[in-house]
Amino acid sequence: MGTVLQNRGLKLGEVPEMFNITHSEVIEEIHRSYLLAGSNFISTNTFGANRYKLEHTDYTVEEMIMKAVGIAKKAKEDFPNAYIALDIGSTGKMLEPVGDITFDELYDVFKEQVIAGEKAGCDVILFETFTDIYELKAGILAAKENTKLPIFATMSFEENGRTFFGTSIESMILTLEGLGVDALGVNCSLGPKQLKSIVEKIVQTAHIPVMVQPNAGLPIMEEGKMHYDITSNEFAEYGLEFAKMGVLILGGCCGTTPDYIAKMVEQVKTSTYIKPNIPKRTGICSASQAVYFDDTVVIGERLNPTGKKMLQAALRREDMDYVLREAIKQQEQGAHVLDVNMGLPDIDEVSMLKRAVMEVQGVINLPLQIDSSNTEALEKACRIYNGKPLINSVNGKASSLEAILPIAKKYGACILGLTLDERGIPETAEERLEVAKKIVNAALEIGIAKENIFIDCLVVTASAQQELVKETLKAVRLVKEELGVKTVLGVSNVSFGLPNRPIINKTMLTAALMQGLDAPIMNPGDTGMMEAIAAFRVLMGKDVNSKNYIEKYSNVETTEVKTAQNGGRMSIEEAIRKGLKEEAREEVNILLESKSALEIIEKHIVPALDEVGKLYEAQKIFLPQLIKSAESAKSAFERLQKEMVADANNNEKTSKTKVILATVYGDIHDIGKNIVKVIMENYNFEVVDLGKDVPTEKVIEAIEKWDIKIVGLSALMTTTVASMKETIEAIRKNFNDVKVIVGGAVLTEELAQYVEADFYANDAMETVRIATDLVENQK
Numbered sequence: 110m111g112t113v114l115q116n117r118g119l120k121l122g123e124v125p126e127m128f129n130i131t132h133s134e135v136i137e138e139i140h141r142s143y144l145l146a147g148s149n150f151i152s153t154n155t156f157g158a159n160r161y162k163l164e165h166t167d168y169t170v171e172e173m174i175m176k177a178v179g180i181a182k183k184a185k186e187d188f189p190n191a192y193i194a195l196d197i198g199s200t201g202k203m204l205e206p207v208g209d210i211t212f213d214e215l216y217d218v219f220k221e222q223v224i225a226g227e228k229a230g231c232d233v234i235l236f237e238t239f240t241d242i243y244e245l246k247a248g249i250l251a252a253k254e255n256t257k258l259p260i261f262a263t264m265s266f267e268e269n270g271r272t273f274f275g276t277s278i279e280s281m282i283l284t285l286e287g288l289g290v291d292a293l294g295v296n297c298s299l300g301p302k303q304l305k306s307i308v309e310k311i312v313q314t315a316h317i318p319v320m321v322q323p324n325a326g327l328p329i330m331e332e333g334k335m336h337y338d339i340t341s342n343e344f345a346e347y348g349l350e351f352a353k354m355g356v357l358i359l360g361g362c363c364g365t366t367p368d369y370i371a372k373m374v375e376q377v378k379t380s381t382y383i384k385p386n387i388p389k390r391t392g393i394c395s396a397s398q399a400v401y402f403d404d405t406v407v408i409g410e411r412l413n414p415t416g417k418k419m420l421q422a423a424l425r426r427e428d429m430d431y432v433l434r435e436a437i438k439q440q441e442q443g444a445h446v447l448d449v450n451m452g453l454p455d456i457d458e459v460s461m462l463k464r465a466v467m468e469v470q471g472v473i474n475l476p477l478q479i480d481s482s483n484t485e486a487l488e489k490a491c492r493i494y495n496g497k498p499l500i501n502s503v504n505g506k507a508s509s510l511e512a513i514l515p516i517a518k519k520y521g522a523c524i525l526g527l528t529l530d531e532r533g534i535p536e537t538a539e540e541r542l543e544v545a546k547k548i549v550n551a552a553l554e555i556g557i558a559k560e561n562i563f564i565d566c567l568v569v570t571a572s573a574q575q576e577l578v579k580e581t582l583k584a585v586r587l588v589k590e591e592l593g594v595k596t597v598l599g600v601s602n603v604s605f606g607l608p609n610r611p612i613i614n615k616t617m618l619t620a621a622l623m624q625g626l627d628a629p630i631m632n633p634g635d636t637g638m639m640e641a642i643a644a645f646r647v648l649m650g651k652d653v654n655s656k657n658y659i660e661k662y663s664n665v666e667t668t669e670v671k672t673a674q675n676g677g678r679m680s681i682e683e684a685i686r687k688g689l690k691e692e693a694r695e696e697v698n699i700l701l702e703s704k705s706a707l708e709i710i711e712k713h714i715v716p717a718l719d720e721v722g723k724l725y726e727a728q729k730i731f732l733p734q735l736i737k738s739a740e741s742a743k744s745a746f747e748r749l750q751k752e753m754v755a756d757a758n759n760n761e762k763t764s765k766t767k768v769i770l771a772t773v774y775g776d777i778h779d780i781g782k783n784i785v786k787v788i789m790e791n792y793n794f795e796v797v798d799l800g801k802d803v804p805t806e807k808v809i810e811a812i813e814k815w816d817i818k819i820v821g822l823s824a825l826m827t828t829t830v831a832s833m834k835e836t837i838e839a840i841r842k843n844f845n846d847v848k849v850i851v852g853g854a855v856l857t858e859e860l861a862q863y864v865e866a867d868f869y870a871n872d873a874m875e876t877v878r879i880a881t882d883l884v885e886n887q888k
C-alpha cells in the first residue's frame with residue numbers, strides 16, 4: 110500500500126492513512142486492482158492507524174479504521190469470496206527496559222485498533238512488519254483478549270536470519286505458536302531471493318500455516334525515482350517455489366503492484382498445498398534464543414531466594430543489579446535456562462517477579478523458567494515475558510491445576526508439573542507416576558500439547574529420607590517410559606544436611622541422567638555437576654567426537670580469572686559489556702582515585718564500546734543489549750562529567766568562543782559527541798549542543814543565530830556520512846567563514862576530505878587542539 114500510494118501522489122512525511130479521508134476513491138481503486146489481480150485478501154490502509162501516528166490528525170483511531178474498512182468493504186462488493194485483513198504495523202516504539210513505553214501502554218494502543226477493526230467488520234487481523242517480538246506479543250494479546258478474529262502475524266527479517274531487534278526464526282515461531290496465532294511468517298525488508306533461506310527455515314520449523322509477503326526485490330534509485338530490482342515474472346516464479354516448499358499464504362509487500370500479484374496467482378493456481386510434516390519438539394525461548402530439550406538442558410537455580418541469604422537481602426533492598434549479576438554469572442557458567450523465583454514472605458512477590466523478569470530478559474539472551482507458587486505473580490510475569498517461558502510449577506492438586514494450567518495455555522508457555530497432590534508427596538515411584546498422569550491428562554485436556562509438558566518427580570533429602578531417593582530415580586524412568594514427557598529435577602535438594610554436598614549432588618545428577626532426566630535445576634557454578642553433564646554427554650554419544658568436552662576443558666581464560674585480576678571486582682569494560690549501570694559507575698569511582706576523567710574515557714569507556722560494537726556485529730549480542738551497554742557507558746560518563754564540570758568551573762572565565770556540536774541527520778549516536786562537548790567546555794569553549802539526528806536546516810539556523818565560526822559534526826555510521834556531506838555543503842553555500850571539524854567512529858582523514866570538512870578530529874582532545882588553533886588564528 111505504501112509504495113503504491115507514493116506512486117499515487119503521497120508525499121514524503123504525509124500520513125498515508127489520511128488518504129482514506131482525502132482520496133478514498135484512490136484507496137478503493139487500489140483495493141479493487143488487487144482483487145482483480147486475484148487476491149483473496151486485501152489489507153486495509155491502516156498500517157499506522159494507531160494513536161501515536163494519528164496524533165496530529167483530526168481523526169481518532171476508531172474513525173480512521175472505520176473509514177478504511179468501509180472503503181475495503183465497498184471495493185470487495187463484487188468479490189464475495191475475498192476477505193478483509195485489518196492491517197496493523199509496528200508503532201516504532203521501544204518497550205521498557207530498553208525504551209520507555211510500558212507493555213500495558215502498547216497493549217492499549219493495539220486494543221484500540223483491533224476493537225475498531227472488529228466493529229468495522231474486517232475478517233482477520235494482520236500484524237505485519239514487526240521487528241520486535243515483544244511489541245508483537247502486546248498486539249497479539251490485545252487481539253486475543255478483545256476480539257474473536259483470526260490473527261496472522263509476520264515479522265521482517267534481515268539477511269542474517271534475524272529481525273532488527275535480534276529475534277531469531279525459532280524464537281518467533283515458538284512464541285507465536287504458543288500465543289495461538291493462526292498463521293505466521295515474514296514480510297517486507299527483502300526480496301524473495303534474499304528471503305528464500307529464511308522462508309525455508311520457517312517452513313521446516315513451524316507447525317501452523319506459513320505466510321510470505323516479500324518486497325519486489327531490493328530497492329534501487331534511478332533518475333531520482335525508487336523502484337525494485339525483480340520483475341513480476343521473476344517474483345511469480347519465486348512464489349511458486351515458496352508454494353512448493355509448503356507456504357500457504359502468499360502475497361507481496363513494497364513494490365509489488367497488482368501485476369506482481371496477478372502473475373503469482375497465475376503461477377500457483379494449479380499447485381496444491383502440501384502441509385509439511387514437522388516433528389514436534391520441546392522448546393522455550395527468549396526473544397533472541399531458543400532452547401530445545403533434545404539434549405541435557407541446565408536450568409540455573411541461583412535466582413531463587415530459598416536458602417540464599419545474600420539474594421534475600423538484595424531483594425529486600427530491591428537491588429536489581431545483584432539479580433542481574435547472578436543472572437549473568439549463571440549464563441557465563443553455562444546455564445541454558447534460568448529459573449527466576451522472587452518468593453520471600455516480606456516482599457511484594459507479584460511486582461518483584463514481574464520486575465526481575467523484565468530486567469533479566471533485558472540483559473541476557475537465555476530463556477527463563479518463571480517460578481512461583483503465587484498465581485497472580487505467575488500470570489503477570491508470563492504476560493510481560495518476552496518469548497516462550499517454562500512455568501514452574503503446577504502440581505496434582507485440583508486447585509493448582511485449575512489455577513495454573515489456563516495461564517500456561519493462554520501465554521503459550523511450557524508447564525512443569527510436580528508429582529504431589531492433596532496427599533502430599535507420594536512415597537513410591539508408581540504413585541508419583543499416577544500424579545504425573547493426572548497432571549499430563551489435565552494439561553492435554555485444556556489444550557497444552559504434550560511436548561510442552563514437563564514433570565518433576567521431586568528429589569527428597571538423603572539425610573532424612575534415604576530410602577526414598579531411589580524412588581525419585583525410578584519415577585523419572587517411569588515417567589519417561591510411560592508418559593514420554595520431559596523430566597526436570599531440583600537435584601541439589603538431595604544433599605541437604607550432609608557434609609561436602611557437591612559429591613552427593615554430582616552423583617545424584619549422574620544417576621538421574623541415566624534414568625532419563627532431561628533438565629536438572631542446579632547451580633551452574635557447581636563444577637562437579639557441570640563436569641558430570643559434560644562427561645555424560647561424551648559417554649552417551651551426545652557430544653559427537655567429544656567436541657564440546659574438549660573445547661570446554663582445554664584451559665581457556667575464564668571470566669573468573671579476569672575478575673580475579675581486577676581484585677575480585679568486575680572491570681568497567683565488563684560492566685559496560687554486560688550493560689550494568691551501577692557497576693560501571695562504581696568502577697568509575699574507583700578508577701578516579703588513580704586516573705583522570707579523560708584517561709578513563711579514552712582508555713576504558715571507548716575501548717569497551719568498541720568491543721560491544723564488535724560483539725554486536727558478530728551477533729553475539731543484539732540490539733536490546735547494545736542499548737543496555739550504551740546506557741551503562743552513559744551512566745559512567747555522567748559520573749565523569751561531574752568531575753569535569755567541576756574542573757571547568759575552576760577555569761578562569763574569560764570570553765568564551767561559541768562552537769556548535771551536532772550528530773548529523775539520521776544518526777542517533779551521541780555518546781562521542783557528548784564527550785567532545787564536555788571536554789571542549791573544559792577548555793573554555795561555549796558549546797551550542799544541537800543534539801543528535803540534527804537536520805541540516807537546524808545547523809544553518811543555529812550558525813546564523815549564534816554567529817558561529819566553528820562547527821563540529823559527528824557521524825558514526827557509513828549511511829550517515831552522506832548527511833554529513835549534505836550539511837557541510839549547505840554550510841559552504843550559506844557561509845564562507847565557518848570552519849567544520851568532523852569526527853565519529855566511522856570517519857577517517859579520507860572520508861573527512863570526501864565530505865569536504867576542514868578538519869578531522871580523531872578524538873575529543875584533538876578537537877580541542879584544532880579549535881584552539883582556529884581561535885588563535887582568527888585572533
Ligand code: B1M
Pocket residue numbers: 273714715718719720721722723725726732735736738739775776777778779780781782784785820821822823824825826827828850851852853854855870871872873876
Ligand atoms: Co550503534 N552502531 N547502532 N548504537 N553503535 C555502531 C556505530 C556500529 C559501528 C556497531 C557495529 O555494528 N559494529 C554500527 C554502524 C555500522 C556502520 O555503519 N559502519 C551501528 C549500528 C548499525 C547501529 C544501529 C543501526 C543498530 C540497529 O538499530 N540495528 C542503530 C542506529 C540507529 C541510528 O543512528 N539511526 C544503532 C544504535 C545504537 C544505540 C542506540 C544502541 C547506541 C548509541 C547510544 C547513544 O549514542 N546514545 C549504539 C552504540 C553504543 C554503538 C557502538 C557500540 C558504540 C558507539 C560509541 O558510543 N562509541 C558503535 C560501535 C563502535 O563505535 N565501535 C555502534 C564510543 C564513543 C565515545 O566513540 O562516537 O567514536 P565515538 O566518539 C569519539 C571519537 O570518534 C570522536 O571523539 C569521541 C571521543 O573520543 N568524535 C568526534 C565523535 N564525534 C565527534 C565529533 C567531533 C569531533 C570528534 O566534532 C568536532
